[in-house]
Amino acid sequence: MHENFLTFLGENMQTFLSFTGFANATWGHIIMLLVGLVFIFLAIKYEFEPMLLIPIGFGILIGNIPFKDAGLQIGIYEEGSVLNILYQGVKQGWYPPLIFLGIGAMTDFSALISNPKLILIGAAAQFGIFGAYIVALQFGFDPSQAGAIGIIGGADGPTAIFLSSKLAPNLMGAIAVSAYSYMALVPIIQPPFMRLFTTKKERVIRMKPPRVVSQTEKIVFPIIGLLLTAFLVPSGLPLLGMLFFGNLLKESGVTRRLAEAARGPIIDIVTILLGVTVGASTQATEFLRFQSVQIFILGAFSFMVATSAGVLFVKFFNLFLKEGNKINPLIGNAGVSAVPDSARISQNLGLEYDPGNYLLMHAMGPNVAGVIGSAVAAGVLLGFLGAS
Template structure:
């Protein structure tokens, strides 16, 4: 009886767990606490953290690859052999053990399927009206992407390869799906730490951005009241996604996947004849893909690949990218004020990072602290949605250069 008990215990995960796996289980539980207890990006952080938990439980084979055998079978019918041009043997592969669930779900990330589908849903939920009404917002969204390119060179200085540096720097765009898409193409071995860093910083927008915004602006600048935006016509909203898709894809083909799906979703919303498709993209589709994407990405964060010095470096570089992007948008808004007739509240420049709509809300909140009668939300949404386009374009640039 005692031998049976010993054999049973030795076959359990308890006997096989390593210190590194135990640490990762604690990390995943902490992330679940942040998501559930503190409300930090729960829709994404819960599946990511739980995927991380699953992959670090020993012997579960969650990410196991399928095992196959290669068979050689002699062809006795020589006429068939000649017609098949295979000689006297046929070769076929037999799967003797299927892979783990997360291995198969992870193909949606590896093959670049899930992030564009997320963009489809985001596009269907996005109103580009503030950007169309105030085209200068596009410049602010572009300026916020400076953090990406600044951090790229910082990562190179630390010894990262160009592909790893590009994947790390994209965290500065504050766009989780874009970060996952680019990393899956350039540095899939860093997918876990980059995804966790990207979504953690997106959740911490209300904490990270205000000190930077206040440090770079005076109280007088924060009190600036902007004039009301013009009304954007339905025709403009329909034409916009079509024109953006054509221009961006012609100039930067690798960005066509993300930008194209973003604009297709927006066209569903604005054209007025695809209501069912728009509702599906904004509800069922994006919810299903969010679950699959989050769990799959979390399952890449196994102890062997996550607990490295590079993970700490990625965390530091990620916050640097995010901070520089925030600062760049604010500074450009201050510069534009010297050349434009209608004053721009520099706070809306910080919304150029692609954390929609959280970054716009932060701009509005900081503006109301300085002037309770100041309402910057719609003005900040212009740079905010421009940042979504900007981060996708930045990813396209990186893919063009380093894939």
């Protein structure tokens, strides 16, 4: 009896141990857990996009707790599990439009309305998307995958998730983590290229103060913006529609509660769910592949090209502008849609060379144009590749 009990106890203990994370851990899990810890460290220590990197970093920890696949429905890729249900917001593209609703309710388009030609800078920065698309094809990715990878250059995480959910669901984890990683690293990636392609004389160009924009213009802008962009690229409607709707809630003056909900509780809740589930989707067995490394390389290339294209376009555009109307090329980097971080970098670099030159309001023009531009670019890619 006593021996039978000890045998029974030993067998149960062995079964219990076989289900622990210690028994099921692989080097892949350890690597990804370290990556998650690095994300959290960067967010807390250096404040690199903490609202994004902490949820994503902790999600990486959640997604890489080793467990025995015994039909327990706890993993993010197991149908019916809680994590899998929450992940549907990423897979089905529900979260990105809600993020865009909040962005629209937070965004002031005055800088762009007061100087419409700045939208060209936002358009030029999207060259990184199509440049990376071409290179990704050379890497051996099919057109749909290449399009989803290229959108990383727009520096817009929700757009990257939305497009990859439609064109390359199997690459979504790597694309999303890459996009958010480079958004967080904007302060490190962009300044070297801004210095490389500008002269000391160009860096101290002072721009005329933006004109005052009327409330009527602010109200009309999201309506006209929606009609122009959505008629041009109907496939971008989920993102563009919610972006301009959120902005109308903000500017109408009569829907303050709705605007506050959109830019407050709604976007905060969705950001948490999106960050954690995107992080959890980096499960080592699914994520640690050579393709993921290629995606990170292409994402970096896309981001660098986008930054350089924005700066170089301003230099080219200045050839056609009279003295006194020229644009400081340091705001060219803001054409990517990492709002408002890239605009802050324009401001900080401008102050470094001229302590009295405040570029923030000017940089916000191409910055918000970049948000629109990345959504339009996603719509173009989805229209061409999604229908093929």
